[in-house]
Amino acid sequence: MSRDKGLLRIYKKTLLILGTLFLVWAPTAWLWAAEHGGEAAAHDGGAATKDLIARCINFGLMVIILFVVIRKSSMKDFFSSRRESIREKLDELKKGKELAENKVKELEQKLKAFEEEKKRILEQFKAEGIAEKERIIREAKERAKQILEQAEFTIQREMDAARGRLRQEVAELATKKAEEMISKEITDKDQEHLVSEFIDRVEKLH
């Protein structure tokens, strides 16, 4: 509806301009014809006037034809569709802008979430790293303790073994020496005493 009103306004303006032009041009042409008409009248009489009138009629017809042609032609549709397409284009662009803005917001949210995830992962890695470090230190301490205990045990065992070997050597040497001394010093009286003791032990067994 508003579009029809706009077109009507355009037509009216066009007619107004054309009418004004005609009103300006007609007296001018009339004056020009009157000025030259005197001269022409001398030569040609009223032929020029007729020619002018014919031209005016011709011009008027042309204007009318143009008006009709323009009104009937597809110019109106062309401009109308053009405006419609521009409006649609604008709507599309507006929608595209909204989509882009939404996309931007979405990406910003994702970026934010990504940053938070990154921060969380870093903190997790850091915590795991600390825990791993503590575990390694704890295990190293335990291992060191075990090594120390093992070393102490080995030392103790070696000392016991050495002590045992020494004791055996001492025992061997002592008994050997005792045997040598007894063999050298023993007498028949000692033998009798030993036999007597043995007999006493045998009798006690009974």
Added chain:
Amino acid sequence: MISSKISRRYAKALFGIGREDGNYETYGKCLEEFARFCGENENFFKVISSKIFSTEERIRVLEAVLAKSDFPDVVKNFLRVLLDKDRIGAISGIAQHYRKLTDEVSNITRANIITARPLKQEALEELKQGLEKLTGKTVVPDVSEDDSLIGGVVVKIGDMILDGSVRAQLEGLKESLKRGEYS
């Protein structure tokens, strides 16, 4: 090597005959005498116990010896049977088992007494009496010397060993020292 089981079986056979006729001690003495003779005459023992020679030849050699002995006929026949059965090589073991059998019947036990120095007769008698009290049997001592004992005496009766030697005491002392009992 003839097993101890076979030796014991032959010994028991002769001992059974001896118990029946009451001459088991005589037979035992004869067996020991023959075993000692074999030990002292190695060539004779080799001939009668070796299968290189024929049985007839070995019997002839045995008979030659038996003819000069005063062994009872039972013992002589026993020795002939041993040779015939190729058991004459076990005469030493048979005599040993026979002695054990006679000892059991006579309530006798044999004590192997090893001493570092010669024993006085009084000491030996005391020891014998002590061992008889301990075993409840008549002890027949078999005394030998071994100076490696250093001093004291060792008595072996069957499976029982009584060690009163200085060496044994020193060994005990050594083991105690090794165990650290005196540390």
